[in-house]
Amino acid sequence: MENLDWASLGFNYTKTDWNVRCSFRDGKWGELEFSDSEYIPMHISAACLHYGLELFEGLKAFRGADGKVRLFRAEENAKRMQASARKLCLPVPSIELFVEACEEVVRRNERFIPPYGTGASFYLRPLLIGSNAVLGVRPATEATLIVFGTPVGAYFKEGIKPISVLLDREFDRAAPRGTGEVKVGGNYASSIYSGERAHKAGFSNVLYVDAAERKYIEECGAANFFGIKDGCYVTPKSGSILPSITNKSLRQLAEHLGLKVEERAVPIEELSTFEEAGACGTAAVISPIGKIVDMQTGDIYNFGNEVGEWSMKMYNALQDIQYGRAEDVFGWTREVVL
Numbered sequence: 001m002e003n004l005d006w007a008s009l010g011f012n013y014t015k016t017d018w019n020v021r022c023s024f025r026d027g028k029w030g031e032l033e034f035s036d037s038e039y040i041p042m043h044i045s046a047a048c049l050h051y052g053l054e055l056f057e058g059l060k061a062f063r064g065a066d067g068k069v070r071l072f073r074a075e076e077n078a079k080r081m082q083a084s085a086r087k088l089c090l091p092v093p094s095i096e097l098f099v100e101a102c103e104e105v106v107r108r109n110e111r112f113i114p115p116y117g118t119g120a121s122f123y124l125r126p127l128l129i130g131s132n133a134v135l136g137v138r139p140a141t142e143a144t145l146i147v148f149g150t151p152v153g154a155y156f157k158e159g160i161k162p163i164s165v166l167l168d169r170e171f172d173r174a175a176p177r178g179t180g181e182v183k184v185g186g187n188y189a190s191s192i193y194s195g196e197r198a199h200k201a202g203f204s205n206v207l208y209v210d211a212a213e214r215k216y217i218e219e220c221g222a223a224n225f226f227g228i229k230d231g232c233y234v235t236p237k238s239g240s241i242l243p244s245i246t247n248k249s250l251r252q253l254a255e256h257l258g259l260k261v262e263e264r265a266v267p268i269e270e271l272s273t274f275e276e277a278g279a280c281g282t283a284a285v286i287s288p289i290g291k292i293v294d295m296q297t298g299d300i301y302n303f304g305n306e307v308g309e310w311s312m313k314m315y316n317a318l319q320d321i322q323y324g325r326a327e328d329v330f331g332w333t334r335e336v337v338l
């Protein structure tokens, strides 16, 4: 793409050439449809608009050092979309349908896939919405799967830098036995108020605690949390945490690099014992956390202004696989033949 300034791209929507849609009607999925429109025709009483019957995914394609384009763990996103769809009683797309739709979006927008070396990547946003007209609350009988993509810039433009996070005991992102473990828009709706409050106070993100007891760390905004101490990668386990594919990958990498891995309840007080802390997700891979401030008690946990050694190692190891610089020993990537 001649006139796109790859270096100045942020995490914003840029129009691309094609998106893919697939409708579920009369009990079955139809054919993939390709559209160059950014709009969808929608009924004013569609279930997604009124009752939040909406879920989504986020994954990336990377142009590698060898020029090949690779999708990162798309089957994992497909499985997670299936889990989200089951939870919202929406029709469940097959893994093949999901992956094919993603590959088509990559292929048909090839000129928007950032060149290697710019730090930019191609972000894919699959979403599934209940689309039939309803008035009463009940499962949607019709649904639309949409996949679009957009080039996004390097997350850290001036190098990977630790962030400040506000620990908020006042608001919850997700309830126990609610929908916290699936990727639904409703969870984001409940996080926007506390997120804005943190931003206004000068923090990058909110660290949520468990809604039932307010004793354990849950998630860092829309990213999973991890801490490192005594040669061990520790990440919270809870029924209301979204299972991050980045976190899953980091756990495997951590083990590979010689760390122990613990997935368990992490009490708030344990924060003071970590040597490194971070938030992880597709957008940034790892956002190292430099400081956590407990909004209600005033406690401050400092992890330093430099990226920790293990965080840096894991960050590099994961990006090396994504950009095809290292052998994909875990089988995480799939080449999209253009």
Ligand SMILES: *Cc1c(COP(=O)(O)O)cnc(C)c1O
Residues within 6 Å of the ligand: 058, 183, 187, 219, 221, 222, 223, 224, 242, 243, 244, 245, 246, 247, 280, 281, 282, 283
């Ligand atoms: C998407 C998401 C994540 C990160 O998941 P990845 O698969 O690593 O991108 C973490 N927490 C929440 C709440 C999310 O929605």
